[in-house]
Amino acid sequence: MNNMSPEVTLHRISPELRPLLCSVVRNGRVGLDSTNCLRVTDLKTGCTSLTPGPCCDRFKLHIPYAGETLKWDIIFNAQYPELPPDFIFGEDAEFLPEPSELPHLVHWDAGNPECLLQLVKELIQQYHLYQCQRLRDSSRLLFEYDSLLEDPSYGRNLEIYAGRKNSWTGEFSARFLLKLPVDFSNIPVYLLKDTALDPGEDVALLSVSFEEAEATQVFPKLYLSPSIEHALGGSSALHIPAFPSGGCLIDYVPQVCQLLTNKVQYVIQGYHKRREYIAAFLSHFGTGVVEYDAEGFTKLTLLLMWKDFCFLVHVDLPLYFPRDQPTLTFQSVYHFTNSGQLYSQVQTSYPYSPRWDGNEMAKRAKAYFKSFIPQFQEGAFTNGKL
Amino acid sequence: METPEPGPADGEERPVELRPRTRSNPEGAEDRRGSTGSLGGNNNPNISQPAVGSRVEGEGEASTSDSPPSSITTTVSVTAAQTVAPAVVPAAAAGAGAAANTTVQLSSAAASAKERPKPAQPTLTSVPTPAEYQIRVPRVNCPEKVIICLDLSEEMSLPKLESFNGSKTNALNISQKMIEMFVRTKHKIDKRHEFALVIINDDALWLSGFTSDPRELCSCLYDLETNVCESFNLEDLLNVIRQKIELPLMENVQTIPPPFVVRTVLIYSRHAGPLQFSPSEAVSKMLQSPYFFFDVIYLHNGLEEQGDETSWRDNYSSFCNLDSKGMCYRFEVSLSGPAIELHNCMAKLLAHPLQRPFQSHASYSLLEGDDPEDTVAMV
Numbered sequence: 052m053n054n055m056s057p058e059v060t061l062h063r064i065s066p067e068l069r070p071l072l073c074s075v076v077r078n079g080r081v082g083l084d085s086t087n088c089l090r091v092t093d094l095k096t097g098c099t100s101l102t103p104g105p106c107c108d109r110f111k112l113h114i115p116y117a118g119e120t121l122k123w124d125i126i127f128n129a130q131y132p133e134l135p136p137d138f139i140f141g142e143d144a145e146f147l148p149e150p151s152e153l154p155h156l157v158h159w160d161a162g163n164p165e166c167l168l169q170l171v172k173e174l175i176q177q178y179h180l181y182q183c184q185r186l187r188d189s190s191r192l193l194f195e196y197d198s199l200l201e202d203p204s205y206g207r208n209l210e211i212y213a214g215r216k217n218s219w220t221g222e223f224s225a226r227f228l229l230k231l232p233v234d235f236s237n238i239p240v241y242l243l244k245d246t247a248l249d250p251g252e253d254v255a256l257l258s259v260s261f262e263e264a265e266a267t268q269v270f271p272k273l274y275l276s277p278s279i280e281h282a283l284g285g286s287s288a289l290h291i292p293a294f295p296s297g298g299c300l301i302d303y304v305p306q307v308c309q310l311l312t313n314k315v316q317y318v319i320q321g322y323h324k325r326r327e328y329i330a331a332f333l334s335h336f337g338t339g340v341v342e343y344d345a346e347g348f349t350k351l352t353l354l355l356m357w358k359d360f361c362f363l364v365h366v367d368l369p370l371y372f373p374r375d376q377p378t379l380t381f382q383s384v385y386h387f388t389n390s391g392q393l394y395s396q397v398q399t400s401y402p403y404s405p406r407w408d409g410n411e412m413a414k415r416a417k418a419y420f421k422s423f424i425p426q427f428q429e430g431a432f433t434n435g436k437l
Numbered sequence: 438m439e440t441p442e443p444g445p446a447d448g449e450e451r452p453v454e455l456r457p458r459t460r461s462n463p464e465g466a467e468d469r470r471g472s473t474g475s476l477g478g479n480n481n482p483n484i485s486q487p488a489v490g491s492r493v494e495g496e497g498e499a500s501t502s503d504s505p506p507s508s509i510t511t512t513v514s515v516t517a518a519q520t521v522a523p524a525v526v527p528a529a530a531a532g533a534g535a536a537a538n539t540t541v542q543l544s545s546a547a548a549s550a551k552e553r554p555k556p557a558q559p560t561l562t563s564v565p566t567p568a569e570y571q572i573r574v575p576r577v578n579c580p581e582k583v584i585i586c587l588d589l590s591e592e593m594s595l596p597k598l599e600s601f602n603g604s605k606t607n608a609l610n611i612s613q614k615m616i617e618m619f620v621r622t623k624h625k626i627d628k629r630h631e632f633a634l635v636i637i638n639d640d641a642l643w644l645s646g647f648t649s650d651p652r653e654l655c656s657c658l659y660d661l662e663t664n665v666c667e668s669f670n671l672e673d674l675l676n677v678i679r680q681k682i683e684l685p686l687m688e689n690v691q692t693i694p695p696p697f698v699v700r701t702v703l704i705y706s707r708h709a710g711p712l713q714f715s716p717s718e719a720v721s722k723m724l725q726s727p728y729f730f731f732d733v734i735y736l737h738n739g740l741e742e743q744g745d746e747t748s749w750r751d752n753y754s755s756f757c758n759l760d761s762k763g764m765c766y767r768f769e770v771s772l773s774g775p776a777i778e779l780h781n782c783m784a785k786l787l788a789h790p791l792q793r794p795f796q797s798h799a800s801y802s803l804l805e806g807d808d809p810e811d812t813v814a815m816v
Contacts, residue, residue, distance in 0.1 A: 338800040342626050342789040345577045352626050354784055356801040359777060361784045363622065384618055384784040385601070385777070393621050421804050437601055437614075 060091045063107045067132035070164035075112070081172050083210055083230045083256055084274075087115040089171075098129050108132075116175065117182075117212035117228040118258045123174075125167075135159035136167070138174070148177035185213040189223050189264035196227075198301040204232040205304060223264040229304060231255040233311045235279055239322045241347045242282035253279050255311055257291075259300060269294040273307065283314050284370050317371055324409075325349065325368045328377075331409030332366070335417060354384075357424045361385075364420065365395075373405035379416075381427050386435025394435035396427060574727050576792050577694040580629035582647055583702060584678055585616055585654075588637045590666040590707035592736070597773040608736050611776050612704050613658050615783035619702075620651035622787055633681070634658065637705075639667050641674040643681060666707055671714045674703075679719060684726045698728045700790055705756075706736035706772065708748065712755040724759060730790040731759055732766045734782050738773065766796045 057076035064072050072091070079089035090113040098106045108129035114121040124139035135156055140146045150156055155170040186193045192213070200206040208230035213223070235253040243253075254276050262268035273289045280288050291307050325348035332351055333340060341352040341363065351366040363382040369375040379398045386394035401419045403412075587593075593612070596605040616634075623630045632654045633646025645657040678701060685695040716724065723729055733756045737749040753769050760767070768782040785799065793799065 336803055338794050338798055339803055340792055340794070341787045342578045342792055345575075345792070350626075352787075354787060354801055355803055356781075357804050359781075361781050361801065363784070363787070365626070382622065384615075384622075385780050387618075393618065393625065417804065424804065432601075 057091075060094060060110075063094050063105045064110075065096075065106045065108050065127075065129040065132065067161075068108060068127055068129070071161070071167040072110075074164050074168045075171065079168055079171075081114065081168075081175055082116055083208060083228055083254070084115050084118075089114055096129065097126070102129075109136075112171070114171070114175065116178070117210035117226050118260075119212050119226070121178070133161040135161075135170075140178070143178075143181075146178060146181050148174060148181070152177055179210055182211045182213045186211065186225065188213075189225070191264060191266045192223075192225050192261060195261075195266065195300045198299065199227075199229075199304070202301070205229055208232070225261045227259045227261075227300065229257045229259070231257055231304070231308050231311065233308055233315065235282075235315060237319050238279070238282050238315060239319065239347070242318065242322075243278045252276065255279065257304065257307055259294070259303075266299075267296065271303070271307070273311075283311075283318060288314060317374070321370055321372050322348065324373050327409040328368065328372070328412060329409075331413040332416070334410070335413040355420065355424075357421075357428070360424075360428050362424065362427065373407075376400070376403045376405075379419075381423070383428075383431040383435060385437055386431045387437075388434075389436060394431050396430065398423070574690055574791055575692065575694045578627065578789050578792060579694055580627065580631065580697045581623070581789065582631045582633070582682065582697055582699045583620075583623065584633045584635055584646070584682075584699070585619070586635040586637060586641070586674060586678075586701060586703040586705075587612060587616070587661070588666075588669075588703070588705045588707055589661060589663045590638070590669075591663050592706040592708065592738070592772065594663040595772065597738075598776040598779065599774065600776045606776060608704075608706055608772060608779065609661065609663060611779050613661075615780050616658055616704075617651070617655050618780075619783050619787060620654050624649065624651045626787075635674070635677060636661060637666075637669070637674060638664060640670065641677040643677055647681075669705070669707055669712065671712060672716060672720065675716065675720045675723065679723050682723075684723065684728050690727050695728050698730065698790055700730040700732060702786055703731070703733045703756075704736070705733060708738065708752075712752050714755065714759075725761065727762065730765050732786055732790075733768070734779070734786070735767070735769045736772050736779070737769055738771070763795065764790065766793070 060076055061069055061073060075089055076091055080087075081089065091110050092113065093111040094107040095109050096102070096104075096107045097109060106129045108127040110125060112123050112125050114123065121143075122141045124141075126137040126139070128134055153170060153173045155166055155173055159170075160166050183196060186196050196209075196211065199209060210228040211225065212228075213225040231254075233255050235255075254274075256274040258272045258274065260270040260272075262270070271291060271294050273291050275283070275288060280286065291310060294303055329343055329348045329351055332353070333343070336353045336355070339354045339356075341354050343351040349368050351368075353364045353366075355362055355364060361384045363384060365380040365382065367378040367380070369377065376399065379401060380395050381398065382393055382395035388394050401423070402415055407415065587609075589609070593609040594607045596607045598606050598608055598611060600606040600611075620632050623632070628649060631647040631649045632651065633648075634644045634654050634657050636642050636644050645654055648654060682699050684699060685697065687693045687695055724731065735749070735753050735756065737753070749769075753767070757767055759765075766786060766788075768785070770778045770782060785801070788799075
């Protein structure tokens with residue numbers, strides 16, 4: 052009984068329990084990775100088979116945590132729906148949270164639809180603390196944890212999973228999941244809105260896996276929410292430096308944050324620079340403008356005439372402009388190629404410097420057009436089909 | 438718009454007298470002399486001529502840098518995205534500000550100018566338009582729905598145009614090639630643009646579209662035949678179009694960009710009598726919409742038959758008068774002239790109607806002239 056949609060779940064659960072479960076399946080995002088929701092499977096009932104349905108009162112809740120998925124059994128009693136549920140914490144038989152740390156259990160209110168969700172959140176907090184305790188088995192990893200904790204921008208956004216890989220030898224592994232304190236709020240909106248995926252919250256998560264207790268095998272991995280990944284240029288945005296051997300998180304994590312912040316800055320700057328470039332080109336060539344991207348300033352097409360010969364210049368501005376040079380595509384309005392396409396020629400290495408301002412780029416472009424057009428025209432008449 | 442005279446129909450900058458030389462009239466928005474036909478006395482009564490400088494200055498008009506007295510000013514706007522960084526001051530446009538407008542003022546190459554000392558920073562000028570003039574739609578490159586209307590009257594197949602190699606060719610032949618160039622180029626610039634093809638004999642027939650695939654349109658373009666046609670029924674054409682489109686209705690025309698605009702490009706060549714046109718209310722409404730454009734290329738034989746000279750100019754003026762907003766492009770080209778003129782007109786029609794300059798301000802020979810006296814951007 053896997054992967055039930057929320058609607059099916061809600062349909063089958065006992066009516067008195069439905070509101071509680073509703074908050075969980077509809078709004079249930081807990082933890083750092085808000086792109087993954089809580090899921091419910093294995094819906095069962097403790098009632099006799101003579102009881103008329105729907106009467107399911109127990110299920111497995113899948114909770115994303117520190118890159119793992121916890122599977123907790125939550126057991127209500129349909130005949131006494133006002134009572135709080137029991138929990139079985141998967142294989143973590145040693146996880147015994149203090150009830151006094153669980154206010155929503157102590158003051159369980161079956162009439163409050165948020166009660167179960169809040170209780171789950173409190174349990175996860177306790178689970179996190181429990182996992183941190185287990186780090187004591189490795190002084191090295193405990194050190195990593197403690198040093199991160201000292202910095203509130205990391206310490207408060209941390210999920211730790213400390214598993215015993217091999218209980219024979221006591222081999223130990225752990226995973227740290229951090230939400231990185233990178234500010235994405237200034238990324239131009241047009242870069243974010245085109246993803247077909249649900250944007251959700253814009254997050255960057257760093258997952259660091261320690262394959263053994265002495266931290267000699269460390270594997271970091273970066274996760275970005277889909278719209279951020281797209282805005283920063285796609286999957287290349289996920290490249291991060293390898294974890295330095297002998298290094299520690301408190302040095303490494305800020306490096307990754309800085310790398311991301313720099314990328315964000317490039318993208319923001321690129322947007323403003325492109326805007327300046329287009330404004331300058333419109334200033335110089337605006338009376339012949341055909342079209343330009345008025346939102347992201349990524350492209351511009353001009354119609355120019357040289358001795359009665361009309362030609363188009365398509366300018367494409369890359370994401371990391373001005374570091375990356377714009378592409379110029381010259382097109383004849385009269386000619387086609389032999390295969391029936393528009394006759395055009397692409398230039399990617401004309402005189403250019405990223406240090407020029409927009410106005411200078413426009414002036415130099417004009418000079419370049421003047422020098423290039425005669426040969427372009429000749430090429431068009433020689434090689435193109437009228 | 439093109440003043441109907443012999444010579445290059447390329448919208449070359451006219452001398453100073455057509456546009457007042459002040460910064461307060463950046464786009465010649467109030468200068469309607471350029472928009473109506475200067476011949477035939479068919480002045481559109483809706484358009485009045487304000488005194489230069491009577492326009493209210495925008496509050497945000499930034500720099501007060503001096504304009505050299507002989508300069509001609511044109512305003513080109515760069516519409517910023519909605520969440521533009523705070524460096525740009527939003528214009529006090531009417532309605533809840535959505536798109537901010539950035540204006541960069543510039544002088545044409547013909548002006549003597551001083552070197553601009555700093556890089557062009559986009560600054561803001563709100564461009565309030567008095568109520569009796571058209572409301573300016575934000576200059577966004579929204580998708581276009583272009584309806585290409587091709588006249589298939591007999592004149593289109595007369596071999597009078599002079600092609601590149603000196604041989605004679607007909608207007609239909611050139612039209613087919615330039616339409617193909619047009620749709621392929623528009624598609625290359627933005628794949629969201631859509632196209633339709635209407636052919637006009639005695640009636641207008643919607644042949645294809647809307648489609649965003651240029652090949653689909655081009656497949657209908659060839660295998661067309663001309664025939665002798667009676668008078669041109671403009672109302673019929675506009676009705677055919679009206680039935681196929683639905684124009685956007687935006688709450689605030691000045692600040693909210695439309696999801697698309699509709700543009701008709703009419704390639705017209707017949708000379709059968711004057712244009713009879715009394716538009717119905719629905720058609721008038723369509724013509725008045727700020728999101729509808731009616732561009733025309735008029736192929737005439739005016740140079741040959743002096744006796745008919747008045748009549749083609751009359752027809753041409755009638756087309757011009759359809760454009761009450763001053764936003765449309767019109768070209769007149771001689772059927773017995775060089776074919777390159779026709780190609781060039783179509784190239785000029787590539788420009789997006791919301792981003793192209795007024796036709797009288799359009800200029801393409803920007804590579805002429807020496808660099809030092811090139812453009813001055815006044816910001």
